[in-house]
Amino acid sequence: MKLIINGKETDFSDGLTVGELLVEQKVKMPEMVSVELNGQILRRAQFESTALEDNDKVEFLYFMGGGSGIN
Amino acid sequence: MELTEQQIQRYSRHIILEQVGGTGQEKLLSSKVLIVGAGGLGAPAALYLAAAGVGTIGIIDADKVDLTNLQRQIIHHTGDVGVEKVASAEAKMRAINPDVKVKTYHQRAKADNIREVIRGYDFVIDGTDNFPAKFLVNDACYFEKIAFSHAGILRFDGQLITVLPGQTTCYRCIFHAPPPADAVPSCSQAGVLGVLAGVVGSLQATEAIKYLLGIGDLLTGTLLTYNALTMEFRKVRLKRNPECRLCGENPQITELKDEEQIVCDLKDCKR
Ligand SMILES: [Zn+2]
Numbered sequence: 001m002k003l004i005i006n007g008k009e010t011d012f013s014d015g016l017t018v019g020e021l022l023v024e025q026k027v028k029m030p031e032m033v034s035v036e037l038n039g040q041i042l043r044r045a046q047f048e049s050t051a052l053e054d055n056d057k058v059e060f061l062y063f064m065g066g067g068s069g070i071n
Numbered sequence: 072m073e074l075t076e077q078q079i080q081r082y083s084r085h086i087i088l089e090q091v092g093g094t095g096q097e098k099l100l101s102s103k104v105l106i107v108g109a110g111g112l113g114a115p116a117a118l119y120l121a122a123a124g125v126g127t128i129g130i131i132d133a134d135k136v137d138l139t140n141l142q143r144q145i146i147h148h149t150g151d152v153g154v155e156k157v158a159s160a161e162a163k164m165r166a167i168n169p170d171v172k173v174k175t176y177h178q179r180a181k182a183d184n185i186r187e188v189i190r191g192y193d194f195v196i197d198g199t200d201n202f203p204a205k206f207l208v209n210d211a212c213y214f215e216k217i218a219f220s221h222a223g224i225l226r227f228d229g230q231l232i233t234v235l236p237g238q239t240t241c242y243r244c245i246f247h248a249p250p251p252a253d254a255v256p257s258c259s260q261a262g263v264l265g266v267l268a269g270v271v272g273s274l275q276a277t278e279a280i281k282y283l284l285g286i287g288d289l290l291t292g293t294l295l296t297y298n299a300l301t302m303e304f305r306k307v308r309l310k311r312n313p314e315c316r317l318c319g320e321n322p323q324i325t326e327l328k329d330e331e332q333i334v335c336d337l338k339d340c341k342r
Contacts, residue, residue, distance in 0.1 A: 006307075032254055041309070061294065063246060064225040066198065066200055
């Protein structure tokens with residue numbers, strides 16, 4: 001199936017869940033990511049149970065600090 | 072408010088713009104913006120807002136200028152190391168534009184003081200460096216109903232969104248709560264391209280000016296992301312989250328609280 005991840009089309013095997021996609025995309029720290037699926041922000045608890053479908057639009061949104069300290 | 076001859080000259084490149092004009096410039100001169108954090112994002116925002124003639128600029132920060140700040144916090148100069156950041160920022164803003172009234176708050180933004188600090192300002196710029204503070208600014212602006220610009224930067228990436236509390240997608244709609252402290256990249260792993268702070272902080276100042284003038288399209292319900300390596304800007308549309316703990320249908324956050332998280336300080340992490 002085809003997924004559009006952060007605006008880029010990529011092919012994946014069918015039936016992938018959001019949680020599995022995070023692993024496949026080598027997201028090192030899933031705690032630092034919020035996921036929007038087809039315009040809806042997912043709860044963290046939904047990651048493992050949400051199966052993706054062909055043409056789904058997924059946005060990985062990353063926590064970013066800034067300014068003066070840790071970054 | 073009547074513009075003086077001096078002011079007409081100083082702001083001529085604004086006044087000549089159809090969307091600004093003399094009326095717009097007068098509006099800016101009577102506007103108030105608060106900048107939370109005199110760091111990487113706050114520095115360019117403060118400089119441009121002062122130059123633009125925003126009449127009152129408040130700036131809150133508890134830190135002193137450190138040598139490691141100078142790579143990106145362009146409002147602070149080499150001679151300012153050791154000086155309170157708000158005092159250093161105030162001096163530069165006054166030097167750029169004596170029209171501007173600068174209010175400094177040499178304190179950490181906390182749940183028990185931030186509402187009083189932001190009250191009365193027309194717009195807030197979140198230039199904070201840690202996640203609890205970002206949630207605090209979001210929540211305080213929600214309770215005080217003040218529009219604000221949120222931004223974050225990391226390594227070569229930056230992002231920002233403008234929030235009209237109660238009307239458009241807030242920070243908590245997207246990120247529910249601060250990440251666990253052990254997930255936050257450690258000081259030695261993280262870094263940031265200095266100029267990135269300039270790009271993103273300047274974009275925040277742009278949003279403030281547009282909001283004050285009532286012109287253009289704000290980044291509301293839209294996260295603008297930027298990557299300095301690919302030079303790609305993307306707008307990600309983000310709807311309000313009905314499950315948002317702050318501005319959703321069943322809000323669980325009904326008063327301001329400090330979110331707990333360990334924030335490491337770059338100084339302590341030098342090995
Ligand atoms: Zn919200």
